[in-house]
Amino acid sequence: xxxxxxxxxxxxxxxxxxxxxxxxxxxxxxxxxxxxxxxxxxxxxxxxxxxxxxxxxxxxxxxxxxxxxxxxxxxxxxxxxxxxxxxxxxxxxxxxxxxxxxxxxxxxxxxxxxxxxxxxxxxxxxxxxxxxxxxxxxx
Numbered sequence: 001x002x003x004x005x006x007x008x009x010x011x012x013x014x015x016x017x018x019x020x021x022x023x024x025x026x027x028x029x030x031x032x033x034x035x036x037x038x039x040x041x042x043x044x045x046x047x048x049x050x051x052x053x054x055x056x057x058x059x060x061x062x063x064x065x066x067x068x069x070x071x072x073x074x075x076x077x078x079x080x081x082x083x084x085x086x087x088x089x090x091x092x093x094x095x096x097x098x099x100x101x102x103x104x105x106x107x108x109x110x111x112x113x114x115x116x117x118x119x120x121x122x123x124x125x126x127x128x129x130x131x132x133x134x135x136x137x138x139x
Contacts, residue, residue: 019086019087019088020086020087021068021084021085021086021087022068022085022086022087022132023068023069023070023071023084023085023130023132024059024068024070024071024082024083024084024085025070025071025072025073025082025083025085025130026038026059026070026071026072026073026082027072027073027074027075027076027080027081027082027083028072028073028074028075029074029075031055031057031072031074034072035057035072038059038072042061043062044059044060044061044062045059045060045062046058046059046060046072047060049071055073055074056071056072056073057071057072057073058070058071059071059072068085080128081127081128083120083128083129083130084129084130085118085129085130085131085132086129086130086131086132087132087133087134088131088132088133089133090133091109091117091118091119091131091132091133092109092119094119094131095108095109095119095121095131098121098123098131101124102124103121103122103123103124104121104122105119105120105121106120106121106122106128107119107120111138111139112138113138113139114136114137114138115134115135115136115138116132116133116134116135116136116138117132117133117135117138118130118131118132118133119131
C-alpha cells in the first residue's frame with residue numbers, strides 16, 4: 001500500500017514557485033524628510049537614481065541578496081501608499097488573473113528599459129501592489 005501512495009504522490013503536479021517581493025516604493029510628500037527618517041531609523045542608504053528617472057531615489061536596505069531594495073518618489077495622491085512589487089513570469093498573464101479574481105489593473109504593462117516590465121494593481125480590498133517581470137530586453 002505504501003508503494004502505491006509513493007507512486008501516486010510522484011505523479012502529482014508540482015506547485016508553482018511562490019512569487020516573492022522584489023522591490024518596494026515609498027511615496028513621500030517631503031522626500032528630504034522621509035530620507036532622513038528612514039536613514040536614521042534603519043540605516044538605509046537613499047541616493048538619487050540615474051538622471052533618466054527624475055525625482056526617484058534608490059533605497060539600499062543593506063540586507064542580503066534575498067532582501068529587496070526599494071525606491072522613493074513624490075506622493076502622487078493622498079491615497080498613494082507603499083507599493084510592493086511581486087515577481088511574476090508574465091505581467092500580462094498575472095494582470096489578467098488579477099482582473100479575473102476581482103482586482104483591478106490601474107496601470108497596464110509598462111517597460112523599465114533594460115530591466116523589465118511592471119503593472120500597478122489593486123487587490124479586492126483596494127490595496128495597491130505591483131507585478132514585476134524581469135526582462136533585460138525591455139524597451
